[in-house]
Amino acid sequence: MTQQRREGIRNDVIAAALPRALASDDRKLFDLLTRASVAPGLRLHSELALGFADELVRLNHPRTLSLLREMTQTDAKPHAPEEFLLIAAAHGFGALVRMKRDVRPAWAELKDMADDERALVRASVAEAIGTVLVRLGNADSFLIEAQSWMDDFFTAAVALETLTQKHVMATVQDPEAMLGLLDQGVSMIEKATRASERRPGRRRLLDVLPQAVATCVAAMRGGQDWLVARAQTRDPDLRETFEKALGLLGRKGAHTAELEAVVNSLDTSKKPRRDPLTDVGPTRGRSKKHRGRSR
Helix, strand or coil: CCCEEEEEEHHHHHHHHHHHEEEEHCHHHHHHHHHHHHHCCCCCHHHHHHHHHHHHHCCCCCCCHHHHHHHHHCCCCCCCHHHHHHHHHHHHHHHHHHHHCCCCHHHHHHHHHHCCCCCCHHHHHHHHHHHHHHHHHHHHHHHHHHHHCCCCCCHHHHHHHHHHHHHHHHHCHHHHHHHHHHHHHHHHHHCCCCCCCHHHHHHHHHHHHHHHHHHHHHCCCCCCHHHHHHHHCCCCCHHHHHHHHHHHHHHHCCCCHHHHHHHHHHHHHCCCCCCCCCCCCCHHHCCCHHHHHCC
16 A cells, blocks of 8 residues: 555545546445444544545546535435535545635535534534645635625534634634624624524524634734624624623633723623613503503
């Protein structure tokens, strides 16, 4: 076995099945990947998936994109072993982007997977893209691509989760664009309709935002000023988001004086408390019709 293949799939049987799957209708590869993904000692999101992706682009077969698309059609329940085929596919699409092969269709497939209801599939997209950006040493290409991901809660959450991973954030070279993307995510919550409040994607975006805000504010030039301005919102979900972000910033070692400006912004925008002396409260039952009955 060559050293080059050892940097890809460290499993001779799977490595031999991959060329056959690319060249024919032999799908033994799918079964081998599924079984290997639950073997002891293998980390589901990294070693096997990354090795598969590296070996795939090394082979540079014209049917690579077709094979990956077939893997995404797997009808796997959440956390079922077969779900690994989608995880491996996400890394495969990421590897195509990194190698500048079938870039547009690969990005389209990754976005589609980022809108998947299965949490592990979405997490694999964030990990796959993050791996690509770190290897490239520049996350700004995805900052541009991610603009088109900010039209849906799930995809927006994956985009922000990807870019605000610590090792990925270190490769962001355009702080203004990064803060602009974060601002779009905040605006999605702010402008969401009441009907969307219970959507799983909206809840996921709200889960991602505190860490995304804290990471951006800590790392990006102009982040604190952005947060001070944004903290003036009266949206209760966003206020809770910013309060959580403040707690995370405190643990990251942010200076108290810097955090005070955000706290003051939240305080000044807080809805005034109800005054029991001047607020007459609800007027239910005070209509003329009601008073007429009570006489």
